[in-house]
Amino acid sequence: MEDLKLELKNNIIELLNLEDVNVDEIKDDDSLFGDGLGLDSIDALELIVMLDKDYGIRLTDPKEGKKIFESIEIMAAYITEHRTK
Amino acid sequence: MGKGVAITGMGIISSIGNTVEENFQSLRQKTPGISKIEGISTIHKDHIKVGEIKISNENLSDLLNLPSSNNYSRTALLAEVAAKEALKNAGITNVNSYKTGLISATSVGGMDLTEKFFYSQFEEEENRKYIESHSAGDSSTKIANSLGITGFVSTISTACSSAANSIMLGARMIKAGKLDRVIVGGADCLSKFTINGFKTLMILSETNCKPFDANRTGLNLGEAAAFLVLESDACVKADNKNVLGYVSGYANANDAFHQTASSVDGEGATLAMKKALKVAGLSSVDIDYINAHGTATENNDASESAAIRRVFGDHLPKVSSTKAYTGHTLAAAAAIEAVYSILALQNNLIFPNLNFETPIKETNIIPETDLLQKDLQHVLSNSFGFGGNCSTLIFSKE
Amino acid sequence: MGNYYINGISCISAQESSDNELGLQNFVALTENVVPLQKPDYKKYIKPTMIRRMSVGVKMGVVASSIALQEANVEMPEAIITGSGMGCLRDSEKFLKNIIDNEEQFLTPTAFIQSTHNTVGAQIALGLGCKAYNVTYVHDATSFETSLLDAMMMFEEGEQNVLVGGVDEIGPYTTDLHKLVGHVKEEETLKNSLLKSKTKGAIYSEGSQFFVLGDKKKDNCYAQLKDVVIYNKLEQNEVAQKLEVFLKDNNLTISDIDVVVLGLNGDVDYDSYYTTLQNTLLANTTQVYYKHFSGEYNTASAFGMWTACTLIKSQKVPKNIQLNEIESGSIKNVVLYNQYRGENHSFVLLKSC
Numbered sequence: 001m002e003d004l005k006l007e008l009k010n011n012i013i014e015l016l017n018l019e020d021v022n023v024d025e026i027k028d029d030d031s032l033f034g035d036g037l038g039l040d041s042i043d044a045l046e047l048i049v050m051l052d053k054d055y056g057i058r059l060t061d062p063k064e065g066k067k068i069f070e071s072i073e074i075m076a077a078y079i080t081e082h083r084t085k
Numbered sequence: 086m087g088k089g090v091a092i093t094g095m096g097i098i099s100s101i102g103n104t105v106e107e108n109f110q111s112l113r114q115k116t117p118g119i120s121k122i123e124g125i126s127t128i129h130k131d132h133i134k135v136g137e138i139k140i141s142n143e144n145l146s147d148l149l150n151l152p153s154s155n156n157y158s159r160t161a162l163l164a165e166v167a168a169k170e171a172l173k174n175a176g177i178t179n180v181n182s183y184k185t186g187l188i189s190a191t192s193v194g195g196m197d198l199t200e201k202f203f204y205s206q207f208e209e210e211e212n213r214k215y216i217e218s219h220s221a222g223d224s225s226t227k228i229a230n231s232l233g234i235t236g237f238v239s240t241i242s243t244a245c246s247s248a249a250n251s252i253m254l255g256a257r258m259i260k261a262g263k264l265d266r267v268i269v270g271g272a273d274c275l276s277k278f279t280i281n282g283f284k285t286l287m288i289l290s291e292t293n294c295k296p297f298d299a300n301r302t303g304l305n306l307g308e309a310a311a312f313l314v315l316e317s318d319a320c321v322k323a324d325n326k327n328v329l330g331y332v333s334g335y336a337n338a339n340d341a342f343h344q345t346a347s348s349v350d351g352e353g354a355t356l357a358m359k360k361a362l363k364v365a366g367l368s369s370v371d372i373d374y375i376n377a378h379g380t381a382t383e384n385n386d387a388s389e390s391a392a393i394r395r396v397f398g399d400h401l402p403k404v405s406s407t408k409a410y411t412g413h414t415l416a417a418a419a420a421i422e423a424v425y426s427i428l429a430l431q432n433n434l435i436f437p438n439l440n441f442e443t444p445i446k447e448t449n450i451i452p453e454t455d456l457l458q459k460d461l462q463h464v465l466s467n468s469f470g471f472g473g474n475c476s477t478l479i480f481s482k483e
Numbered sequence: 484m485g486n487y488y489i490n491g492i493s494c495i496s497a498q499e500s501s502d503n504e505l506g507l508q509n510f511v512a513l514t515e516n517v518v519p520l521q522k523p524d525y526k527k528y529i530k531p532t533m534i535r536r537m538s539v540g541v542k543m544g545v546v547a548s549s550i551a552l553q554e555a556n557v558e559m560p561e562a563i564i565t566g567s568g569m570g571c572l573r574d575s576e577k578f579l580k581n582i583i584d585n586e587e588q589f590l591t592p593t594a595f596i597q598s599t600h601n602t603v604g605a606q607i608a609l610g611l612g613c614k615a616y617n618v619t620y621v622h623d624a625t626s627f628e629t630s631l632l633d634a635m636m637m638f639e640e641g642e643q644n645v646l647v648g649g650v651d652e653i654g655p656y657t658t659d660l661h662k663l664v665g666h667v668k669e670e671e672t673l674k675n676s677l678l679k680s681k682t683k684g685a686i687y688s689e690g691s692q693f694f695v696l697g698d699k700k701k702d703n704c705y706a707q708l709k710d711v712v713i714y715n716k717l718e719q720n721e722v723a724q725k726l727e728v729f730l731k732d733n734n735l736t737i738s739d740i741d742v743v744v745l746g747l748n749g750d751v752d753y754d755s756y757y758t759t760l761q762n763t764l765l766a767n768t769t770q771v772y773y774k775h776f777s778g779e780y781n782t783a784s785a786f787g788m789w790t791a792c793t794l795i796k797s798q799k800v801p802k803n804i805q806l807n808e809i810e811s812g813s814i815k816n817v818v819l820y821n822q823y824r825g826e827n828h829s830f831v832l833l834k835s836c
Binding site for chain 3: 129206207216219226238263282356471
């Protein structure tokens with residue numbers, strides 16, 4: 001689980017071009033959207049593709065993403081439970 | 086503000102017809118042009134529906150008497166069909182008898198060719214003729230050359246509001262005395278590029294789109310081209326021209342909210358509608374019908390509804406979106422909807438908003454779902470695009 | 484027609500050009516066939532939250548617009564008008580390549596969203612919170628000139644400050660395609676100066692130039708924009724006559740023109756449009772060019788207008804851009820002529836303020 005969290009942080013920084021952010025600055029329970037990391041709806045769509053590509057989890061409704069991407073903690077738990085690869 | 090700029094001709098090709106008359110019949114008969122995609126091979130073909138024109142590029146080329154060696158993109162082919170009909174409809178035989186310009190709009194340009202020959206242009210010399218067909222300006226240049234227009238030619242690309250801005254520029258240039266006559270409109274063909282682009286935004290509907298419905302499921306993409314001929318009062322008078330209607334109001338404003346999404350309160354759209362009314366010298370109660378942008382995405386229809394409420398309050402004109410007929414034809418949308426708005430004025434008919442069942446709770450806008458006969462003086466048409474680009478046109482009978 | 488004052492300018496290009504005061508004295512003629520821009524300090528102008536998705540074109544457009552607005556001391560323009568022949572080319576190429584290489588799978592939206600031609604204008608508006616008129620012209624070599632024409636009409640319609648500019652970026656895939664058909668010069672031909680190469684094609688480059696036009700003259704006014712005209716198509720032997728008509732429409736003759744700024748790009752097939760003029764109508768006028776510094780891109784003529792603005796303000800013609808020996812004296816009226824591959828011709832008239 002800890003490995004997965006680190007992997008997610010690294011991927012998010014790279015995927016979303018968060019140049020000025022370091023891995024250790026993202027806390028597991030930090031909110032990724034809004035006041036936390038400041039991600040927005042376009043980032044959510046990027047993350048949906050990441051779920052599909054890296055973990056074989058396919059979402060059809062972007063609204064589902066909102067809950068899953070709340071924090072690294074929640075994301076990692078969701079991936080662990082639903083991943084197909 | 087005196088009356089607007091005269092419209093003396095129009096031409097259109099869309100998934101509901103290859104001419105103005107065919108489009109009119111489909112609108113009247115409530116016959117949508119939404120189908121499965123045939124002309125483009127895509128992995129999404131079973132999961133999307135589109136407003137596709139079922140005529141091959143070869144047949145369009147033949148229709149235009151082009152040599153088989155031509156390097157027209159599908160956008161250019163559609164554009165030329167519509168522009169020629171518009172010119173013919175306006176009874177113009179000598180295009181240079183007045184100072185005449187052309188303003189087109191496109192978002193994909195020659196992308197259909199570039200995606201088809203993406204790698205083969207390097208290997209096969211015969212495919213290199215398409216390299217110059219990629220740019221947005223290419224289709225406008227081709228039509229201009231074909232029609233013999235040597236003066237002012239330009240192209241606008243502001244995503245899905247593009248053609249509204251080309252009609253606006255044309256009207257402004259005539260008002261400013263820079264041109265006597267101008268052919269304005271837009272064209273976009275379907276492409277893998279836009280299909281996949283909108284797919285990544287997760288806003289393509291698997292079924293026929295349902296504009297303004299509470300349970301809408303996203304948009305259908307479409308392809309089309311349409312052009313209007315605008316003429317100065319002096320031209321109209323000198324040639325005793327038949328006037329189809331007037332461009333009386335226009336405006337563009339920016340939502341400045343988000344790169345793709347519209348603001349919840351429809352700020353940009355509200356500004357555009359208010360400013361267009363001001364240009365036309367009209368008040369909101371003068372508008373008889375709104376041909377809405379109504380793409381059937383969650384975001385657009387909510388935001389546009391909010392904006393319509395802000396401008397019109399409880400005194401709501403009749404509203405409908407014709408996107409359920411044609412799909413969202415991107416840079417051509419405002420041009421085909423200009424043709425529909427003028428057809429509405431000419432025939433005193435409001436075309437239905439197909440597939441609507443349940444109103445959106447927050448704004449409770451109930452569009453017309455049947456063909457409605459009503460005396461119309463002023464029609465307002467909205468078109469909104471990425472980058473917060475919001476345009477409104479107003480067409481008037483007199 | 485009213486008066487339109489150019490109160491702020493900016494230039495991001497293949498040269499160190501972001502400081503207007505330095506003008507073009509330190510510019511170095513380009514010697515490669517594809518030359519990228521000299522990157523300005525983006526972070527000085529763009530918020531980190533916005534910069535992360537921006538391609539080169541968007542970044543340089545946003546920076547260029549900021550510099551011009553700052554110089555004109557305008558916070559919120561009443562219109563943002565952008566010319567961009569190819570739009571956000573890199574993101575278009577990126578998204579298209581992903582579609583083809585990945586067979587339409589695992590595509591993400593960012594490149595698509597940023598690929599639309601109006602992204603630069605939209606991002607400028609978003610950065611400023613500017614809800615005003617915002618349009619993008621995409622008509623090849625006259626994209627920028629259509630923007631100028633629109634801006635002039637905006638003033639007639641009562642606006643006070645208009646931000647207008649051009650932006651085009653190099654797309655590696657598109658450049659490779661254009662090399663196939665000889666639109667890009669062969670590298671080895673550039674050992675001599677651009678105009679002496681006598682070869683086909685141009686140097687491909689990128690850049691963004693923005694201008695703030697106002698209905699009132701400010702202290703740092705560079706010039707007045709007097710008129711613009713565009714022709715889709717002209718024969719070589721028509722250019723001189725059309726230029727004379729353009730001047731006549733502005734109550735001028737060729738003897739009133741102090742400097743002419745020409746879009747010569749060293750393409751042996753098309754430079755004759757300019758040389759014909761140079762040897763006839765313009766034989767006694769100070770002639771300058773700029774594409775040995777800017778390279779060619781659809782909106783490179785905006786670099787030409789930036790050059791003209793600096794000439795008028797400094798009242799000096801640097802030797803590194805002059806084509807003939809004729810001294811200009813005081814610089815009052817300047818005319819620009821540009822075309823690309825024999826199409827999309829434009830004349831722009833500037834006057835000292």
